[in-house]
Amino acid sequence: MTVREALDALRHRLADRGDVEARSIAEWALARALGGRRSDLPRLAHRRLEAEASRRLADWAARLEAGEPLQYVLGDAEFFGRVFRCDARALIPRPETEELVAAVLAEAAPWRRSAPRVVDVGTGAGVIAVTLAIERPAARVTAIDRREAALGLARENARRHGVEDRIEWRLGDLLEGAAAASADLVVANLPYVPTGEIARLEGVVRDHEPVSALDGGPDGLGLIRRLIPQAARALAPGGALFLEVGERQGPDVSALLRAAGFEGVEIRRDLAGRERIARGVTWDRRGRRMTGRRLARRARPTHDGRISGRASSPSEPSTKPLSPPA
Numbered sequence: 001m002t003v004r005e006a007l008d009a010l011r012h013r014l015a016d017r018g019d020v021e022a023r024s025i026a027e028w029a030l031a032r033a034l035g036g037r038r039s040d041l042p043r044l045a046h047r048r049l050e051a052e053a054s055r056r057l058a059d060w061a062a063r064l065e066a067g068e069p070l071q072y073v074l075g076d077a078e079f080f081g082r083v084f085r086c087d088a089r090a091l092i093p094r095p096e097t098e099e100l101v102a103a104v105l106a107e108a109a110p111w112r113r114s115a116p117r118v119v120d121v122g123t124g125a126g127v128i129a130v131t132l133a134i135e136r137p138a139a140r141v142t143a144i145d146r147r148e149a150a151l152g153l154a155r156e157n158a159r160r161h162g163v164e165d166r167i168e169w170r171l172g173d174l175l176e177g178a179a180a181a182s183a184d185l186v187v188a189n190l191p192y193v194p195t196g197e198i199a200r201l202e203g204v205v206r207d208h209e210p211v212s213a214l215d216g217g218p219d220g221l222g223l224i225r226r227l228i229p230q231a232a233r234a235l236a237p238g239g240a241l242f243l244e245v246g247e248r249q250g251p252d253v254s255a256l257l258r259a260a261g262f263e264g265v266e267i268r269r270d271l272a273g274r275e276r277i278a279r280g281v282t283w284d285r286r287g288r289r290m291t292g293r294r295l296a297r298r299a300r301p302t303h304d305g306r307i308s309g310r311a312s313s314p315s316e317p318s319t320k321p322l323s324p325p326a
C-alpha cells in the first residue's frame with residue numbers, strides 16, 4: 001500500500017464515523033507513523049508504506065476509530081510552543097489555556113518581585129506550571145492536583161523540560177492548608193463544566209478525557225467558588241489570581257471575586273471573542289489599590305504575547321525531513 005492509499009483509507013474510515021477533522025487527523029497520524037512531518041506527505045504520496053509504519057498506523061487507526069483523541073493516540077500535544085506528553089491521566093491542553101498563560105506573563109506587578117511565588121491549582125499535565133517555570137526562571141512554582149496520576153504526568157513533563165526540581169509538587173485539595181500571604185500569583189484552570197452538561201459534550205472529550213478534569217458541579221462553579229476565598233487569603237498584597245472560566249460564567253465569577261475582596265476584576269476575552277479569563281488583584285504593599293488602569297499604566301511588556309504552535313495538536317517531530325522516495 002502506498003502512502004496516498006493509506007491516507008485515503010484512514011481518512012474514509014474516520015469520515016465514516018462522522019469525524020469532521022478526518023483529513024487532518026489522518027495526515028497527522030500518517031506523518032507520525034512515517035516519522036516525519038505533515039508537509040512531507042505530498043512528495044511521499046507514491047512511496048510504499050513499510051511494515052513497521054504500517055503496523056504502527058493500524059494500531060493508531062483502531063484507536064482513532066474507537067473515538068480516542070489524536071493527542072492521546074500519538075502521546076503528545078504542543079503548548080506554548082513546547083511539546084508535552086499527553087495521555088488519559090490528564091486533560092489535553094487547550095489553546096485558551098495558552099492565552100491564560102500569556103495573560104499571567106503579562107501581569108506586571110507580581111513579576112517585579114525577586115523570586116515570585118506562583119501556584120498552579122489543578123495542574124493536570126503540568127503545562128501551566130512548567131511553562132511559567134521556564135518563562136520565568138526566578139519564579140518559585142508550586143503545582144497542585146488532587147489526583148496522583150495527574151501529578152505523575154506533570155512531573156514527567158517537568159523532567160522533560162528540565163524544571164522538575166524547580167517546582168514543588170503537592171497532592172491536595174485546591175489551596176487547602178496554604179499559609180496566608182504565601183503566594184504572589186495563583187493560576188487555575190479548574191473543571192468548570194456543569195455536571196448536567198457533561199453528557200452533551202463531544203464524545204471524543206466525554207468518553208476519553210478524565211471526568212475529574214471537567215466536572216465543576218451543578219453550576220460548573222463548585223471548585224472556583226471554593227478557590228476564590230482561599231486565593232484571597234493565600235495571596236500576598238499586590239498579588240493576582242487568574243482563572244480560566246466557561247464562556248457564560250464571567251458575570252458570576254466577577255461577582256465572586258469582588259465578594260472575596262479582589263480589586264481590578266476583569267473578565268477578558270480569548271482570541272475567539274469569548275469571555276474566558278478572569279483576573280483579580282489584591283492590595284499592593286503600600287496599601288494602595290492595584291486598579292486595572294494603574295496596572296496597565298505601570299505594565300512593562302514581559303512577554304511578546306506570541307502564541308506559537310497549534311496548542312491542541314500533536315507535535316511535529318524535531319527530526320529532519322524524511323528522505324525522498326527511493
Ligand SMILES: C[S@@+](CC[C@H](N)C(=O)[O-])C[C@H]1O[C@@H](n2cnc3c(N)ncnc32)[C@H](O)[C@@H]1O
Nearest residue numbers: 091093122123124145146173174189190191213
Ligand atoms: C481542567 S483540568 C486542567 C489541567 C491543566 N491545568 C490544563 O490547563 O490543561 C483540571 C485539573 O484540576 C484537578 N482538580 C480537580 N479538582 C481539584 C481539587 N479539588 N484540587 C486540586 N485539583 C483539582 C483535576 O484533577 C485536573 O487535573
